[in-house]
Amino acid sequence: xxxxLAPADYNSYTGTLTIPAGSTSATVSLTINDDNIDEPNExxxxxxxxxxxxxxxxxxxxxxxxxxxxxxxxxxxSDETVDEGAGTVTVTVxxxxxxxxxxxxxDLSTADGTATAPADSRCLYRYTCTVPVQVVQVLLxxxx
Ligand SMILES: [Ca+2]
Ligand SMILES: [Ca+2]
Ligand SMILES: [Ca+2]
Numbered sequence: 001x002x003x004x005l006a007p008a009d010y011n012s013y014t015g016t017l018t019i020p021a022g023s024t025s026a027t028v029s030l031t032i033n034d035d036n037i038d039e040p041n042e043x044x045x046x047x048x049x050x051x052x053x054x055x056x057x058x059x060x061x062x063x064x065x066x067x068x069x070x071x072x073x074x075x076x077x078s079d080e081t082v083d084e085g086a087g088t089v090t091v092t093v094x095x096x097x098x099x100x101x102x103x104x105x106x107d108l109s110t111a112d113g114t115a116t117a118p119a120d121s122r123c124l125y126r127y128t129c130t131v132p133v134q135v136v137q138v139l140l141x142x143x144x
Pocket of ligand 1: 035039
């Protein structure tokens with residue numbers, strides 16, 4: 001009997017295999033599924049239990065490694081236009097062309113253009129300022 005369960009990285013497999021007398025091997029074909037996720041190489045195992053015949057061992061395991069073929073995601077930051085009176089500006093850090101399966105950490109910093117910090121920040125007309133850098137809100141989105 002052969003049946004396949006829910007597919008993901010590979011299709012699970014259950015079946016029986018016969019190695020004929022006079023032979024030293026037989027093969028089984030397992031289905032590997034190509035996804036679009038940048039991820040570490042993945043492994044699964046094929047396990048066998050001897051149900052008839054005489055062998056030195058009754059169980060054997062083979063490890064299958066699936067080598068990832070997807071490029072890592074590209075990071076981009078949105079360009080924004082904001083009114084001076086808005087107080088804050090929301091900037092989007094976006095990942096393109098991949099689905100995130102690992103946590104991605106970014107260090108963020110601002111750099112002066114024609115605007116300078118902190119003079120052009122929201123602290124301009126305040127006597128005290130406790131915000132060391134221009135405040136930005138970051139929203140991490142994922143493009144599928
Ligand atoms: Ca995969
Ligand atoms: Ca792929
Ligand atoms: Ca992949």
